[in-house]
Amino acid sequence: MRRIPPLALTAAALLLLTGCGGDAEAVDDRPPTAPRGLTVHAGSATSVHVMWNKSTDDTEVTGYELYRGGKLVRKLPGTTYMVDLTGLTPRKKYVFSVRALDAAGNSSHRSPEVSVTMRAPAPKDAEPPTAPGKLTVKPSGGRAATLSWRAARDNEAVTSYDIYQAGSRIHSVDGGTTTALVTGLRPGTDYTFTVRARDAADNASPDSGRVKLTTAPGAGGDEDTAPGGFKVTTHETDGAYYLDLSWDQPRTGGDVAEYEIHLNGRQATTLQWGGSAPAGRAKHSFFISREEGQTYRVKLRAKLPDGNWGAFSEERTVTTGG
Template sequence: MKTPRIRPAAAMALAAALAMSPLYAAPAAAAADVTVVYTEGQTWETGYSGQFTIINEGDTALQDWTIEFSLPDGTAVSSMWNADVAESGGTYTVTPPSWGAPVPAGGSYGIGFNGSFSAGTTATEPATCTIDGAPCSGGSPSEDTAAPSAPAGLRSGAQTADSVTLSWDAASDDVGVAGYEVLRGGEVAASTTGTATSATVGGLAADTEYTFSVRAYDAAGNRSAAGDPVTVRTSPDDGGGDPGPGGDRRVGYFTQWGIYARDYLVQDVDTSGTAEKLTHVNYAFGNVSADGQCFMANQPGEGDAYADYGRSFGAAESVDGDADTWDQPLRGNFNQLRELKEKHPGLKVLISLGGWTWSKNLSDAALTAESRERLVSSCVDMYLRGNLPVIDGAGGTGSAAGLFDGIDLDWEWPASAGHPDNTFRPEDKQNFTALVQEFRDQLDALEAENGRQYELSSFMAADPEKIEAGYEVGALMEDFDFVTVQGYDFHGAWEDTTNHQSNLTPIPGDPGPDTYSTQETIQAYIDRGADPADLVMGVPFYGRGWTGVPAGPDGDGLHQSSSGAAQGPFESGIDDYKNLKDLTGYTLHRDDEAGAAWLYNGSTFWTFDDPTAMRQKVAWAKEQGLGGIMAWSLDGDDAQGSLMAAIDGALDGA
């Protein structure tokens, strides 16, 4: 389990300077009814984020636009989303993205970017700005020198364990209010544009008091005094804390691709009753590039940014019942998960990195101190700071800041063979420990920066040989909050003989070639220094099958030769529980001690877990004092969430 460590705060001189100076805003002059507002976002040790917002108060849509700006010496744009950008001679030219971005009449359009700065830099706001060739200011800024009135009536609405929603009364201005900024400790914690008089501040710590105030700004950059403050306490964290020995963590993997052929949406996690039973959702998967950085793509084999944050969901598909809009800054699974967290405040969402296919570059990324620092920094920036890249075909991007509550590492496998394309080295064992420590160090720094806690977990192998080859277990567990242990895929149709894929205990007469059981796997971790309370046992929401199987001496098809893999709807030899439970013409068999169940019809054999097997597994995990149950993957359950309900009831003692 992660042990508390004291870490000196990083020097943040630039952040302090920005907090003391007003943020830059300038009105557009290309059309009298169009305004461009620039606002500063988060700042960290090597960079910052910013946003240009085009506000169209005219009666017709602004079909095309070009913004040109320059930055002070020592600063540069490193990435931009929701627009195309080109740089020449220090001038940045911003144009609509390939999918088009008309600014609707009476609407707005946001363009975000990440910037970098060099040592000694004290300002990052644009030095010059034009829209369609005319000064963004539309003339001398001195023409409008009056600040808006201070907003009144600041009040708190909904609170969760890590967010607060605030609202206030509209301010007034002689020309017009362009937006509002929510302040916390003198720094901008959230901002709005246009007439919106509410905002949600995320990334907060549970059961903690925060004091906020709000100021208004106009298009010329004049800012009001802050209105009267309000103090708000976030809700207690009722879902993601340390459950202690014999704990009840309930972890479920949500697969990026499940929204397609399996038609399993984030909404289904809610309507099935599963969300209220989970403590964690692990989103599978994030990819790591050949140069050792977290990255996103929108092409087969590399990534599906469209599913992650580009796809629009209709009202009937959305968690909150509202349809996504074309200009919504964040869509896709990420936005749906955000809505799920708002509905279930105790739920934590972790981004899982790697997986069977995307572990191929992790050995290279973990090889040196420099490569480890580069990988972790990129992952923290993309997922925890929420700085998503612009990707053609993915649609709107926005920011995922505040969505993810931590990182789940799914390296398959350090120092051992996994997918045929994966690289592995003997030194992966030590490098994995160093990589985990680098993640923990950077998460600690981020916690100190924003006062929010982040979890670090990992999916770990079942094979005792892989455990010995790849993990310095005692050292690793000092930096993890918990780990999930593979409790399935012990056998499958890659072998010729039928067998159990998730048995708890050793099976007499197991023909191999390798013999596995969860009992032996868990003991291997404990023998190497793991606390049972930090081990979360994995269970499968799918089964594995063979065909051409003779009955054998017991008439149940177990441990018999086969002619090959059984037919599955998505791949041979595998099918979801929701399909297997409704098969006809099969006889159900059990080994109650091993928590194993299987179906056999005289020719085809399926090893799978049903609610009875799940309750048997949970009872065993509780007897061992394990830290909970993990399910791969949620899309295998039925519409009623029967498997998760069985897990939940057994953990609660029902």
């Protein structure tokens, strides 16, 4: 009988085990598609509004990176497709591109570059444009809407149109266009939109008429918009008591720049970050009383990037000096 060498048996056994390894976890090595439809609009001499179409991936797009002249200038979550950049130089030319990332660390090719030349410093002009007219809105799925309006008039020129939802600016387009696609909305949600015209001197028109829209229901409409891990303590300094709040910011698809803080069931104050919203866990402290033994019920909610208020955090009870 022909004997098989031990090394050959070992190799055959390894080959057999490898062939039966159906439980091995698949490796994600496919990058997202490159973002398309990049647009850059200079709303003033020092600021731009950048927007693009979402990328696709075999699993999930988890983030975007925005580049200016080849240098990374902003990282954004995968549900955000627009951003405002400020502090730019008048009359200077800039070049922008964006790329998508997935959870496995794969990155797409960068989008085609788009250039913009910043406006000249605004002339002395105190006259605002007229209000845009005949605003209409049409749904574009559960997370987007298309708005159209009649052009405003100005003694110089309309340089930008700003789209507002419930009093919060959520998008801007060039003054030469009278339509806008607004993305980042939530399915099954009521919205009220208005539009204002703006000129180079940053004079803003009155609001257009209001239009209302309810987005179609769909997946993702029930995401949790409440701040998480909410905690409240007190401390005393020089005879004054302060409330110390901390929480995990809700994942809303963009920065949360504003919060409402409620005490004993009523709105007490509004918190607005002076600069960029902090990443991850947020903290805030404010004066509450000079009396010991005062009890407060505290909760807060975030203003979402789509202009609506999110759900309240859990309510916490705290007593000064306790």
